[in-house]
Amino acid sequence: MLNRKSLIVAGLAISLAACGGKEVKPQTAAVDLNNGDMYEVHHEGRLYVFDDFDTYQSFLVVGETSYRQTFIGAGPKGETLVFGVTGKDKKKAADKIAAYNLYHGNLEAAEDFYGEMRAEGRIYVFDRLEDMKTVRTTGEAPLRYTEIGNGPKGETVVYVLRSENKKQKPVALQAAFKKHNGLM
Numbered sequence: 001m002l003n004r005k006s007l008i009v010a011g012l013a014i015s016l017a018a019c020g021g022k023e024v025k026p027q028t029a030a031v032d033l034n035n036g037d038m039y040e041v042h043h044e045g046r047l048y049v050f051d052d053f054d055t056y057q058s059f060l061v062v063g064e065t066s067y068r069q070t071f072i073g074a075g076p077k078g079e080t081l082v083f084g085v086t087g088k089d090k091k092k093a094a095d096k097i098a099a100y101n102l103y104h105g106n107l108e109a110a111e112d113f114y115g116e117m118r119a120e121g122r123i124y125v126f127d128r129l130e131d132m133k134t135v136r137t138t139g140e141a142p143l144r145y146t147e148i149g150n151g152p153k154g155e156t157v158v159y160v161l162r163s164e165n166k167k168q169k170p171v172a173l174q175a176a177f178k179k180h181n182g183l184m
Contacts, residue, residue: 034098036110038129040136042119047075047136050084051099053180059084060118069094076137102129114176122156125177131160145170152181 039056041048048065050056059065065084071094074081083099085092094100101107115126117135124141126132135141143161150157157177159170178184 033107033110035102035107036112037114038099038102038109038132039115040117040119040132042079042117046080046082048082048084049099049103051097051102052084052086052089055084055086056116069097069100105133114180116177116180118155122158123151123177124158124160125173126160127173127176128162131162135160147174152183 034051037051037053039050039053041050041056041059043063048059050059050065055065065082067085067087067090069083069085071081071083073079081103083094083097083103085097085099089097095106098107102109109129113127113129115129115132117124117126117132119139124132124135126135131141141158141160143163143166145159145161147157147159149155159173159177161170175184
């Protein structure tokens, strides 16, 4: 009589023989990383984070999001952290949401990353996730190009720069901001 361990080994041997001795790897569908953009709104002691532009835009109009994942006290300064999600993502675990993974550094941003952060009546615009993280934690953009009153509702727009581009007007970033905000 074969014991349980022997049956498992025999089953694996039969499976391998049926595959011609080749290792079978599970098929995985192409994953939509959704790592090309991220949006943040600092509002009433909460930090709202979005990876979907339409959900972000809806939030800007309504002030709420239909679906969210909330983490009380998890923001950099103890704020409530709210990830606004789409209807199709509402049942996913937080670690399966792009904004959650971008925010926590578990997902690398796309090379052509675009980010916006709305805080204290200003709109900060980024082309690197690392710069967005720095401004989020320090509250300051040391290198920047500022346009007073140029936002969709007259907000100040701050284009965040780095040492390698601090002497150049951020033309591409300005164009991206105008495109994302319907100002073209």
